[in-house]
Amino acid sequence: MAEDIRFWTYLMVAVSFAIYIGIAIVTRVKNTEGFYVAGHGVPAIANGMATGADWMSAASFISMAGLISFMGYTGSIYLMGWTGGYVLLALLLAPYLRKFGKFTVPDFVGDRYYSSTARLVAVFCAIFVSFTYVAGQMRGVGVVFSRFLEIEVNHGVIAGMVLVFIYAVLGGMKGITWTQVAQYCVLIVAFLIPAVAISMKMTGNPIPQIGFGSKIVEGENAGLYLLQAIDEIHRELGFPEYTATFSGGKKSMIDVLCITLALMVGTAGLPHVIVRFYTTKSVRAARYSAFWALLFIAVLYTTAPAIAAFARVNMIQTLNEKSYAERPQWFRSWETTGLIAWIDKNGDGAIQYAPGKPFDDVPKYRLDAAEARVLGDFGQPLLDNAPAEGANELYVDRDIMVLANPEIAQLPAWVVGLVAAGGLAAALSTAAGLLLVISSAVSHDLLKRTLMPNMSDKHELRYARGAAAVAVVFAGLLGIYPLGFVAQVVAFAFGLAASSFFPVIVLGVFWKRATREGAIAGMLSGILFTAGYIVYFKTINAAAGADEWFLGISPEGIGTIGMLICFAVTVVVSLLTKEPPADVQEAVEAIRSPYGEMPKPAEYEI
Numbered sequence: 001m002a003e004d005i006r007f008w009t010y011l012m013v014a015v016s017f018a019i020y021i022g023i024a025i026v027t028r029v030k031n032t033e034g035f036y037v038a039g040h041g042v043p044a045i046a047n048g049m050a051t052g053a054d055w056m057s058a059a060s061f062i063s064m065a066g067l068i069s070f071m072g073y074t075g076s077i078y079l080m081g082w083t084g085g086y087v088l089l090a091l092l093l094a095p096y097l098r099k100f101g102k103f104t105v106p107d108f109v110g111d112r113y114y115s116s117t118a119r120l121v122a123v124f125c126a127i128f129v130s131f132t133y134v135a136g137q138m139r140g141v142g143v144v145f146s147r148f149l150e151i152e153v154n155h156g157v158i159a160g161m162v163l164v165f166i167y168a169v170l171g172g173m174k175g176i177t178w179t180q181v182a183q184y185c186v187l188i189v190a191f192l193i194p195a196v197a198i199s200m201k202m203t204g205n206p207i208p209q210i211g212f213g214s215k216i217v218e219g220e221n222a223g224l225y226l227l228q229a230i231d232e233i234h235r236e237l238g239f240p241e242y243t244a245t246f247s248g249g250k251k252s253m254i255d256v257l258c259i260t261l262a263l264m265v266g267t268a269g270l271p272h273v274i275v276r277f278y279t280t281k282s283v284r285a286a287r288y289s290a291f292w293a294l295l296f297i298a299v300l301y302t303t304a305p306a307i308a309a310f311a312r313v314n315m316i317q318t319l320n321e322k323s324y325a326e327r328p329q330w331f332r333s334w335e336t337t338g339l340i341a342w343i344d345k346n347g348d349g350a351i352q353y354a355p356g357k358p359f360d361d362v363p364k365y366r367l368d369a370a371e372a373r374v375l376g377d378f379g380q381p382l383l384d385n386a387p388a389e390g391a392n393e394l395y396v397d398r399d400i401m402v403l404a405n406p407e408i409a410q411l412p413a414w415v416v417g418l419v420a421a422g423g424l425a426a427a428l429s430t431a432a433g434l435l436l437v438i439s440s441a442v443s444h445d446l447l448k449r450t451l452m453p454n455m456s457d458k459h460e461l462r463y464a465r466g467a468a469a470v471a472v473v474f475a476g477l478l479g480i481y482p483l484g485f486v487a488q489v490v491a492f493a494f495g496l497a498a499s500s501f502f503p504v505i506v507l508g509v510f511w512k513r514a515t516r517e518g519a520i521a522g523m524l525s526g527i528l529f530t531a532g533y534i535v536y537f538k539t540i541n542a543a544a545g546a547d548e549w550f551l552g553i554s555p556e557g558i559g560t561i562g563m564l565i566c567f568a569v570t571v572v573v574s575l576l577t578k579e580p581p582a583d584v585q586e587a588v589e590a591i592r593s594p595y596g597e598m599p600k601p602a603e604y605e606i
Contacts, residue, residue, distance in 0.1 A: 008417030048292025085267020138479020190422020258557030266494025495559025518574030526566030
């Protein structure tokens with residue numbers, strides 16, 4: 001079985017990579033308009049598909065269902081936040097930004113707020129947010145490579161860097177767009193096939209969304225509804241009920257609200273998603289592409305809760321109370337990555353799964369394959385650290401649940417290989433979009449629009465490709481030294497976007513009184529507060545619990561407070577400073593009018 005999985009994985013990944021590189025070569029661009037916005041020539045349905053791939057990152061494909069699998073009801077924060085945010089983006093921002101006609105979000109901020117300083121602050125925010133987000137994508141690439149291609153996590157990240165470099169640097173936005181169309185097809189097929197197969201196997205219903213609410217047809221829980229069975233399993237093991245809301249051991253209501261809102265408004269402020277709407281032919285096409293993107297995204301997002309439930313039941317049934325010596329093959333395979341591990345606390349040789357951490361310092365033991373092989377028995381390295389108090393003997397990294405699900409359910413080897421290719425497609429598609437944002441922020445907004453205004457189109461394109469190359473290397477380092485679970489890292493990026501871009505873009509479109517001083521003060525206060533809170537509670541005081549958080553709000557949700565700070569500071573400072581010039585106010589009026597012509601803004605400096 002292991003050999004078959006390896007063969008199919010190499011085949012699926014090689015074929016998909018060949019397609020991506022071929023598209024990059026065919027769509028190579030020779031000017032900055034093609035590099036930044038694909039020449040404004042992408043059809044709405046293709047842009048919707050590319051936006052779906054850009055949007056559904058490793059966090060969506062690999063980590064979201066895994067987190068829901070462990071969090072149960074409160075894991076819905078990711079579904080509600082990310083999908084709700086896209087609705088906000090489609091209705092509040094996309095068509096207006098497209099009409100404004102700029103290449104990038106910092107470009108919009110600089111012209112709308114008539115200030116090169118505002119543009120520079122937006123460049124800083126875009127780079128900061130994008131690098132935080134891309135860290136999660138490169139982490140996802142490493143997880144997939146380490147398991148399925150049986151190479152070190154670090155080597156897997158490097159392989160992903162090389163591929164992204166080829167099609168992002170050669171093709172720019174044009175190459176990335178058509179590559180993302182192909183990547184969406186790969187990732188959605190890879191996500192749906194195992195979901196349909198497992199749903200049919202467990203519930204007799206081939207539609208996962210319906211199987212999620214159906215009865216189990218085989219095994220020890222036959223006759224019970226799937227969610228009813230999970231609740232009973234959780235009660236027996238001492239976990240909070242899977243479908244429980246704000247009970248003990250679950251996130252509080254205020255934290256769930258803040259995380260959901262931070263993810264929602266962070267989505268609407270993410271520069272790599274916003275820039276996709278600049279690639280369409282018209283404002284009308286931007287609206288249609290938003291519709292198609294939401295439809296394509298919904299296919300995966302409505303399937304994720306079902307996959308989470310299937311994986312949860314299958315994992316517990318195949319492991320708990322089973323002899324470690326007779327552990328299933330899927331466990332042995334994933335054990336080599338260090339992403340699942342066991343320690344025998346009571347000496348009975350059986351795997352005991354219960355609430356609590358199995359080890360005092362779990363993240364220390366998320367080993368890469370090479371470290372594990374050097375140490376020999378893949379379970380033994382964990383014995384170097386004292387086990388944590390409690391009965392739990394099993395550590396399972398949330399990021400493996402979707403990838404391991406086909407193996408746990410004993411699906412054919414080609415399905416396992418397809419899922420690996422889908423996970424890579426999801427991670428690489430978003431990584432490429434983020435790297436382009438970083439590249440354009442440096443070459444267009446920082447150099448062309450600020451420091452080197454007389455630079456030729458040819459030189460700008462050269463700097464853009466150079467910036468992309470440097471960004472790829474730095475992104476790879478973040479993948480090699482990850483900050484946490486994929487979806488956790490991505491949640492931080494959304495919080496940073498929520499506290500910086502979303503307020504100034506919304507006010508820039510809907511409030512013509514917003515001034516440059518207000519925007520600068522708002523962005524800086526929002527992102528510095530949010531980043532400081534995250535850094536403090538994830539590094540300096542990482543052991544802190546909810547009782548030490550501000551109002552009980554976790555670092556994943558603090559972007560909501562940062563957003564409110566940004567809104568408040570922007571409004572107050574704007575009211576205290578001189579109102580924007582007349583031509584800027586006319587431009588704001590024209591953005592919202594279906595018939596208004598955009599006036600050419602004057603050049604401003606501050």
